[in-house]
Amino acid sequence: MRFCPYVQRAILVLVAKGIKHEVININLKNKPDWFFEKSPLGLVPSIETSDGKIVYESPIVCDYLDEAFPGVKLTPADPYEKAQQKILLEHFNAVTSALYKIWFATKDNKDTTELKAQFFEKFKKLEEALAKRKSPYFGGESVSMIDYMIWPWFERFGVFDVQEFLEKTPNINAWYKLMLQDPAVKKTFTEPDAHLNFFKLYSKDSLDAADYGLD
Secondary structure (H helix, E strand, C coil), rough: CCCCCHHHHHHHHHCCCCCCCCCCCCCCCCCCHHHHHCCCCCCEEECCCCCCCEEEHHHHHHHHHHHHHCCCCCCCCCCHHHHHHHHHHHHHHHHHHHHHHHHHHHCCCCHHHHHHHHHHHHHHHHHHHHHHCCECCCCCCCCHHHHHHHHHHHHHHHHCCCCHHHHCCCHHHHHHHHHCHHHHHHHHHHHHHHHHHHHHHHCCCCCCCHHHCCC
């Protein structure tokens, strides 16, 4: 689905590794029957290889792509570093959970002050983790899997109205600006207004939300 952050994870990896691929978009509010044969849970992303193998769930898809295809390796070879990235991703899941709480509250016209404070408490842990690494990226001196796994939500900060917190986290803000220059991020980037307009339609259960911006 064009606006799904989980899908963007997989496309970032495909682009970063130079893997030839074709994208078939699914309207998540009107899923075709055939899609459940490709993804039994009805979730995106799901990939099908040229020999008919099916893989789904974004972290699994991304790991598979990195292991199965040649090109730059995004996952650290060192087992400890690989484990550290997975731990950081678990911490980031708490951040995304807090973001969606803000969005649902906004959708229902509720005050989000306390929810944003809760978000920032979790977000600061990411700032601390990056500061502790003393590197420009969460994975080290260059972009790696963890950076691509968390990036899509940063691209959507305008939707959640939390851009202000970037200025309060200098290490993450510097990382954010570096990521905007990454070739794979540039290739998959969607303008903030498009994300916002999609979410407005999606929150109204519009069947046309997934097609926002198409002629």
